[in-house]
Amino acid sequence: MSKRPSFTRYLVEQQRVDGRIPPQLRLLLEVVGRACKRISFAVNKGELGDVMGSAGSENVQGEVQKKLDIIANEVLIEANEWGGHLAAMASEEMEGIYVVPNRYPQGEYLLMFDPLDGSSNIDVNVSIGTIFSVLKKPEGHPGVHDEDFFQRGAEQVAAGYCIYGPQTTLVLTVGDGVAMFTLDREQGSFVLVRENIRIPEDTKEFAINMSNMRHWDAPIKRYVDECLAGEDGPRGKNFNMRWIASMVADVHRILMRGGIFMYPWDQREPNKPGKLRLLYEANPMSWLIEQAGGAATNGKQRILDIKPTQLHERVSVILGSKNEVDRVTSYHSGI
Ligand code: AHG
Numbered sequence: 042m043s044k045r046p047s048f049t050r051y052l053v054e055q056q057r058v059d060g061r062i063p064p065q066l067r068l069l070l071e072v073v074g075r076a077c078k079r080i081s082f083a084v085n086k087g088e089l090g091d092v093m094g095s096a097g098s099e100n101v102q103g104e105v106q107k108k109l110d111i112i113a114n115e116v117l118i119e120a121n122e123w124g125g126h127l128a129a130m131a132s133e134e135m136e137g138i139y140v141v142p143n144r145y146p147q148g149e150y151l152l153m154f155d156p157l158d159g160s161s162n163i164d165v166n167v168s169i170g171t172i173f174s175v176l177k178k179p180e181g182h183p184g185v186h187d188e189d190f191f192q193r194g195a196e197q198v199a200a201g202y203c204i205y206g207p208q209t210t211l212v213l214t215v216g217d218g219v220a221m222f223t224l225d226r227e228q229g230s231f232v233l234v235r236e237n238i239r240i241p242e243d244t245k246e247f248a249i250n251m252s253n254m255r256h257w258d259a260p261i262k263r264y265v266d267e268c269l270a271g272e273d274g275p276r277g278k279n280f281n282m283r284w285i286a287s288m289v290a291d292v293h294r295i296l297m298r299g300g301i302f303m304y305p306w307d308q309r310e311p312n313k314p315g316k317l318r319l320l321y322e323a324n325p326m327s328w329l330i331e332q333a334g335g336a337a338t339n340g341k342q343r344i345l346d347i348k349p350t351q352l353h354e355r356v357s358v359i360l361g362s363k364n365e366v367d368r369v370t371s372y373h374s375g376i
């Protein structure tokens with residue numbers, strides 16, 4: 042029998058032994074884990090299940106929805122709505138918030154998710170994932186409103202993602218470092234494989250969609266130009282580049298071996314701060330990265346300090362190895 046604790050046991054220990062998470066939050070995280078397991082099985086079926094291709098609809102952000110975007114969204118809602126731990130949910134795939142129906146008991150938490158991240162990779166069998174973030178519902182008023190979700194990322198009480206790749210792996214923080222659990226398909230449960238993950242402060246690997254280079258702002262162009270100049274340039278070392286186009290997969294690589302990920306503002310849509318969304322992409326990933334010793338900014342400000350004003354608010358994202366993120370951030374203030 043394996044000595045590694047299951048996800049369930051890890052959470053129980055966090056609650057019972059260390060008192061780090063209240064029982065309701067433990068239940069919520071267990072349910073999210075179960076939902077991710079179901080999504081993983083659906084992803085794995087591929088063409089053998091009715092899960093591939095477009096659903097023929099668009100989400101509120103004008104993006105074509107894939108069948109798996111919708112399936113994953115439904116799995117997360119169905120798994121979470123009846124358990125009594127949640128007040129409401131918000132998702133990339135739903136225009137408004139989803140308030141837990143009053144036929145079910147109401148809980149005190151808010152759950153935000155990107156049910157399926159990296160949709161463009163579904164049909165080509167490349168890693169995709171689910172990203173989630175948990176907030177406490179503010180007290181003092183009945184019902185749930187959009188504004189209840191407009192809390193700074195620093196207020197998150199749990200955040201994580203599940204990557205569906207060669208392994209299905211769930212990565213979690215409740216504010217005490219980052220732990221990683223791999224799905225043991227024979228056992229049917231997530232099993233702890235790493236704790237206290239740390240990101241090296243320096244790196245020689247950057248991740249950005251280079252096809253947007255001509256649209257970037259000067260500080261990003263300067264940083265990437267300097268990386269590309271390699272040994273002969275101002276950095277004095279050669280850099281490697283990776284771009285998977287699934288934020289979960291790029292962030293996972295950075296948690297495992299360091300690196301910097303950038304999806305900055307660019308001139309294609311000058312009125313939007315960036316492509317990625319603050320509440321259910323940038324905030325949970327930024328907290329994980331910070332908990333592992335990395336940094337995350339929008340070029341000017343720590344992402345976790347941004348006060349949201351919209352459910353689907355976008356943000357410029359620069360995250361990963363601390364010294365590289367600090368460098369890009371300093372270029373934005375003209376240093
Ligand atoms: P989603 O599939 O949830 O819409 O997110 C896709 C995001 C992110 O995962 C990735 O880093 C980025 O979009 C890739 O964008 P490009 O195709 O513009 O490179």
Ligand code: MN
Pocket residue numbers: 155157158159288322
């Ligand atoms: Mn996404």
Ligand code: MN
Pocket residue numbers: 110133155156157158159160
């Ligand atoms: Mn998505």
